[in-house]
Amino acid sequence: MRLDGKTAIVTGAGSGFGAGIARRFAAEGAKVMVVDLNAEAAEAVAAEIGGIAQVTDVASGDSVKDMAQAALTAWGRIDILVNNAGITHLPKPLETVTEEEFDRVLAVNAKSVYLTAREIVPHMKDAGVGAIVNIASTAGVSPRPNLNWYNASKGWMITATKAMAVELAPFGIRVNAVNPVAGETPLLKSFMGEDTPEIRAKFISTIPIGRFSTPEDIANAALYLCSDEASMVTGVAMEVDGGRCI
Numbered sequence: 106m107r108l109d110g111k112t113a114i115v116t117g118a119g120s121g122f123g124a125g126i127a128r129r130f131a132a133e134g135a136k137v138m139v140v141d142l143n144a145e146a147a148e149a150v151a152a153e154i155g156g157i158a159q160v161t162d163v164a165s166g167d168s169v170k171d172m173a174q175a176a177l178t179a180w181g182r183i184d185i186l187v188n189n190a191g192i193t194h195l196p197k198p199l200e201t202v203t204e205e206e207f208d209r210v211l212a213v214n215a216k217s218v219y220l221t222a223r224e225i226v227p228h229m230k231d232a233g234v235g236a237i238v239n240i241a242s243t244a245g246v247s248p249r250p251n252l253n254w255y256n257a258s259k260g261w262m263i264t265a266t267k268a269m270a271v272e273l274a275p276f277g278i279r280v281n282a283v284n285p286v287a288g289e290t291p292l293l294k295s296f297m298g299e300d301t302p303e304i305r306a307k308f309i310s311t312i313p314i315g316r317f318s319t320p321e322d323i324a325n326a327a328l329y330l331c332s333d334e335a336s337m338v339t340g341v342a343m344e345v346d347g348g349r350c351i
Contacts, residue, residue, distance in 0.1 A: 107332040109134030112180040114172070114225070116163050116217070117190030119146025121290030122240060125320020126187055126327045128154055133328060135185065138176050142190075163190045163217035164209075173224035182232055185331045186225050188218050188262075189240040196298040199253035207254050214258035218265055226273065235278040236331040239266045240323065243286045243346045252296065259284075263342045270340030279339040281330040286346035288318035314347030 113130050117123040119141030131137050131154035138157045141147035151158035159175055162168040176183050192213045194206040218239060229235030244252060245259030266282040273280055287296050287308055294300045297308060309315060326345045329335055344350050 106134040107328060107334065108185070111135045111184040111331075112138075112176065112182060113185035113187065113331070114138045114140060114176055114183060114221075115187040115189055116140040116161065116221070117240075118187075119143045119150055121292065122285065122288065122320050122323045123187070123189040124150050125324040126189060127156060129321070129324035129328050130185070130331070131156060133332075136180060138172075138179070140172060140190070163188075163220065164212035166220050166223075169217070169220040170224050173221075173228075177228065183225050183228055184232075184235060186221055186235070186237045187240065187327055187331070188221055188237070190217060191240065191242075191292070193252060193255040193292060193295050195295055196251040198251060202254055210254055210258050211261075214255070215261045215265070218262060222269065226278065229278045230273075230276045233277045235273075235276075236335075237269065237273075237278065237280040238327050238330050239263075239280070239282045240327075241266070241282040241284050241342060243284050243344060243350050246284060246342070246344065247350045249296075266342060267340045274339055279330075279335070281335070281339060282342040283323055283326045283330070284342050284344045284346060284350070285318045285323050286312055286344075286349045288320070288323070290320065293317070312347040312349045313351065316347065318345060318347070 113135045115127045118127040118139040139151040140161045144160045147158040161172040241262040242259040244256040245263045248256035270280040297304045
């Protein structure tokens with residue numbers, strides 16, 4: 106029960122890594138708001154873990170403001186924020202990505218971190234404590250070809266994490282990132298372009314441990330970083346990647 110009594114918002118928690126994080130946090134005693142653009146998915150996970158479902162577009166300032174207010178109304182405070190929601194463009198030469206695709210990737214993967222910080226950090230400052238985890242990617246450290254602007258958005262997230270950490274440390278707020286390697290989530294097919302045994306084998310060949318990551322792998326890392334066990338850890342971008350970035 107490492108998060109006993111804590112409150113946590115997890116974005117993109119209707120599936121994939123976010124759902125795994127929400128489940129693990131709830132199992133460790135946290136009250137969890139399951140945030141997703143897909144209402145049915147959010148409600149299913151929330152019902153499973155006894156959490157609160159909240160439909161939110163993390164790229165919309167008004168929607169994020171409503172999310173934060175709903176959490177404060179329910180709990181009176183927000184102890185933990187996990188910025189997990191993310192999207193990618195399909196693999197293609199960088200100059201062929203459309204402006205609409207570029208804007209959407211940066212809005213969901215980068216702007217959302219600013220929007221959630223704008224709404225939630227002031228409350229954490231008032232409380233004198235808080236933990237924020239941004240789910241970035243190994244793509245921000247060791248980019249894959251043809252995912253250029255997705256790679257760049259995750260590199261932005263890693264730098265934002267470090268900048269937030271150094272600024273917010275005096276206020277008792279820790280900010281860390283987790284860098285997963287490709288995992289068994291709904292985004293996997295988008296990363297690969299198409300899901301075939303040959304392409305899976307090619308991806309896995311770049312991971313020394315020899316498998317994709319799982320939601321449980323990422324949830325374990327996020328749990329540690331949000332727990333009091335990590336009270337001296339801030340500004341870290343933890344690679345959970347089976348050795349891919351070595």
